[in-house]
Amino acid sequence: MSVLPNRDRQAERREATRQEIVDAAWEIARRDGLGAVTLREVAAMIGMRSPSLYSHFDSKNAIYDAMFGQAWTLYLAEMRERRLPEEPRRAVLVIAEHFFAFSLADAARYQLLNQHAIPGFTPSDAAYAPSVEVMGLLQETLRGLGVTDTADADLLLALCGGLLDRQLANEPGGDRWVRQLPRVIDMFADEVGLPGPSLRSPR
Known part of the structure; x- marks a missing residue:
């Protein structure tokens, strides 16, 4: 019987959040231009406080x-x-x-x-x-x-x-x-x- 490897659910959630942040940044860039991407705007789009973004990305x-x-x-x-x-x-x-x-x-x-x-x-x-x-x-x-x-x-x-x-x-x-x-x-x-x-x- 094969044994499935343990899933790192915390890492999966972290990666999903990072992807959500990147997707939001692309949406802003396509709508308003690349220069319009800010941590505040990205955070607002995904319902996250700006300081929380720093646990995923340390800068714009x-x-x-x-x-x-x-x-x-x-x-x-x-x-x-x-x-x-x-x-x-x-x-x-x-x-x-x-x-x-x-x-x-x-x-x-x-x-x-x-x-x-x-x-x-x-x-x-x-x-x-x-x-x-x-x-x-x-x-x-x-x-x-x-x-x-x-x-x-x-x-x-x-x-x-x-x-x-x-x-x-x-x-x-x-x-x-x-x-x-x-x-x-x-x-x-x-x-x-x-x-x-x-x-x-x-x-």
Whole structure:
């Protein structure tokens, strides 16, 4: 007969409370912006006194840190589940489209992960670790497609980041810059010598 391990119910409750705090912080950030996240506002949202938050997070930046790590962990999990077409040029487009979809689905999350939007906030090594895994997996995937130079991978990130910044800054709910993605990936693919038919729509 197997014996189930003893559950640490206190640890489970503590983790559930931490998750509730992080969820509340995301709700505030999405509603009012990342800068609006305060210990007082988070505590009020979950029915907790502000001093009680310090038993879970010792500062507002610690909450941002948990948000940062959570978001990159989610993106990493999505990357691992994603299936790419065999044709290299189209595979790069799918990678870019996935990053765009993830980013545009949550502007506050994109700002926290990619724009250094919080003065004085630097993620901890633990929170930063999944983003390092994301970059490693991206570079490994690109090498498999024929993009072997790190500078070329950097160029792809810069092109996608530029389009995303324009989209979020000027037309958050639209697709004016999103529609440019096939053209931009074609230009990138031409530059680095990726084979395959053109991705852009004929004019």
